[in-house]
Amino acid sequence: MRLNSDELERWQKARQGTERKELGAWVRAVVEESLNGHPGLPGDVPRVPQVNETAYAQLVQAAENLRNLMRHAQEHGSLPADADAVLAQLGNAALHVRGLPVAPERAAGPAQ
Known part of the structure; x- marks a missing residue:
C-alpha cells in the first residue's frame, strides 16, 4: 500500500x-x-493486562526451566526428554499473562 x-x-x-x-x-x-x-x-x-502475581510466578518458573534446558543442551549437546513440556509451559505462561486460554497439558514424550 x-x-x-x-x-x-x-x-x-x-x-x-x-x-x-x-x-x-x-x-x-x-x-x-x-x-x-x-x-x-x-x-x-x-x-496486555497488568501482570498479576500468579502469572508472574508462572513466567519466572518457566524462564528458569528454559535456562536449565539451555544449560543442559550446552553441556550435553542435546535437550532432555522434558524439553517440549518446558517450552509448552513457557508458552502457556505467556498466554496466561495476556488473558488468553492456555493450551491443554500433554503427556511428556521424548524430545526431538
Whole structure:
C-alpha cells in the first residue's frame, strides 16, 4: 500500500495513540475492527493486562526451566526428554499473562 506524506503522517500519529509499534500491525487492527464491528477508536486494540502475581510466578518458573534446558543442551549437546513440556509451559505462561486460554497439558514424550 502506498501513502502520500500527509496520509503517512496522519496514520503514524493515529498509530502512536494506540501504542502499536508497527504501522502494519496498526492498519491490520483498524481493518479487523472495522470488519468485525468492534467498538472503540479505530486502531485502539486491547492491551496486555497488568501482570498479576500468579502469572508472574508462572513466567519466572518457566524462564528458569528454559535456562536449565539451555544449560543442559550446552553441556550435553542435546535437550532432555522434558524439553517440549518446558517450552509448552513457557508458552502457556505467556498466554496466561495476556488473558488468553492456555493450551491443554500433554503427556511428556521424548524430545526431538
